[in-house]
Amino acid sequence: MPKSTNRTSGPNRTGITQVAAHAGVSPATVSNVLNRPELVAEATRTKVQEAISELDYVRNSFGSSLRSGRSTSVGLLVLDVTNPFFTEVARGIEEEAAESGLAVVLLNSAESPERQRRNLRLLAEQRVAGAVVMPVDNDLSDLLWLQRQGVHWVALDRGDVPEDVGSSVSVDNREGGLAAGQHLLALGHRRVTFLGGAFAIEQVRLRYEGLRAAFDEAGLDPDEHVELVSLSQLNAHQGERAVDQVLLDGAGRRTRAVFCANDQIALGFMKGLGKRGLRVPDDVSVVGYDDLSVADMVHPGLTTVAQPKYELGRAAMQLLSAQMDGSEQSYERRIFRPRLVMRDSTCALRD
Amino acid sequence: MPKSTNRTSGPNRTGITQVAAHAGVSPATVSNVLNRPELVAEATRTKVQEAISELDYVRNSFGSSLRSGRSTSVGLLVLDVTNPFFTEVARGIEEEAAESGLAVVLLNSAESPERQRRNLRLLAEQRVAGAVVMPVDNDLSDLLWLQRQGVHWVALDRGDVPEDVGSSVSVDNREGGLAAGQHLLALGHRRVTFLGGAFAIEQVRLRYEGLRAAFDEAGLDPDEHVELVSLSQLNAHQGERAVDQVLLDGAGRRTRAVFCANDQIALGFMKGLGKRGLRVPDDVSVVGYDDLSVADMVHPGLTTVAQPKYELGRAAMQLLSAQMDGSEQSYERRIFRPRLVMRDSTCALRD
């Protein structure tokens, strides 16, 4: 026995028809007032609008979308809702979407290909107008399927989507690594350890390559001056655990500069150093990656490579909108430049 | 001239009807296979299922929801997509929703009542089955409007929703403050500063009250032993700026213990101490609130009051489901208990 407040199930919930009756016009006119008010005479328009607010009418998007074929929501498929990097991106997307009156359907693939697949299917069922997705891997077949279903998409944080297949928005990870390397070189460091070599992740590999490139450009052989320490997972805990392994390089020399694959590792590493009584940056310089908001909350402030996260989200949504509006498909690959943010976790090498 | 890949606009996109034709049955049967397979004879069922996969059919949720009156998505209205507290909650909600095959529509009210209002309206238009909302203020009228529109909701992080009006899920902030206070008292501290008195925010006021209650219970007059420092905003920057103001209490004595309204303030405060060469916990003990993941990444590890964020999200979604399924409206108020996590930012008072 449903309570009377639940109007969903009521037999004649107020719809366009009720409004029309109340205003003494036809349903078509009400629809026009809602969608193309300029077609309706001033007098009728206000009459209808009054009826709308009197009856507290709310458009039913199901009927609307079904008939018009236009959806009013877009999907956002992230790898990990919890990751601060993504949330900042999400803010950009949400904001841009809100401006177009679009609702964002949030789905989490939790790094799992099956979940990604299931979620993309859900988006297809929901007939979203488009989707911003951070793919779990290089396999684009699911995305192509989505495309065949008539759903536009933009890949986020993956620079390797062929430009004739789809749009993508990303940040140049190699350049980020380069910037970090150059910074440390400028401070006089000649040996740097890269902490976080999980090269299954494209982004991380590129950061490492950028670091090496910096040494190359400076006329120093990377194989000799860049040490690599691998981590099973890219989190703070692993970063902390690695301290002893990192502190002496292959030749038994004391490590004075570390470039971490992300900020979380860097924080963990700094914590480990702190526990051992070592000081940052005096004993060891540390550079992170991402510029999470906490990078600026800790002491010492973490020098790190910032990604324009918010902009990334906005851009993705803009590309998506363009694709949704335009009758002509035109894909675009937008690559942002990272930016080194200097704080207090790095200093000139002196002994 | 739309490209042929866009099947949305095609005149006869594959629907239930095409599948039916292909399988040599009626549309009604296909619908049954999809929704009540047990009604359909084995042979027919497989025949239909083959047709479905051959044609790569995907259900159109607009048609489905329009006819059945059932929606397959729920709304999630947060105060700030960026806040790590909310993202953890979001994960709980997303996960619970995914298990029921529901999609989560994410909206951000960015602490603005107007945006909350606009977003609730959007949810009503989308005819979501229900919504989890973190209200921006005490004004429930928008939520009541939503209810009248037939959308169920659960309030999150607000314990003050009357139980005959709607369900709510929250954490007992007073108890959290109490726990923090008891912890500091047990360590021998007799004077504590509460940093972050923005009492417009209910949650913060309760934490402060809890702290005072701890002193009261210990037979110490709160007015005399608890100092209050107000902040214009509850972020790290304000926390750092407040250091000098906090360091000496009203009577010119050195402050030895600080309880911060949230972890971000605590981190900023610790940073400020670090810059002045003061050590945590030796010079000042610091307690935070929230147990953000970074609390365990910094050095020293931050002692803080943890909220069961993930559980909070799950519980909210469960209550919502119950409300959506049950024909009988029954509201519930679920209050979780916070938990003090002891790390290394607090220690016994010694001089």
Add this chain to the structure above:
DNA sequence: CCGAAATCTTGAAACGTCTCAAACCGTTAT
């Protein structure tokens, strides 16, 4: 004051699915 043009309104047909009562069919009980 006429007719045509411009402006406004509307009837009726979709959109894709679900639902329900009715139809169908092969069995079994009478």
Add this chain to the structure above:
DNA sequence: ATAACGGTTTGAGACGTTTCAAGATTTCGG
């Protein structure tokens, strides 16, 4: 042989909106 029955299938509306051709009304030049 007939009736009744359980198990399957289906025809024919809805659901609430948009759309578009066509109808109704007003405006305006001549």
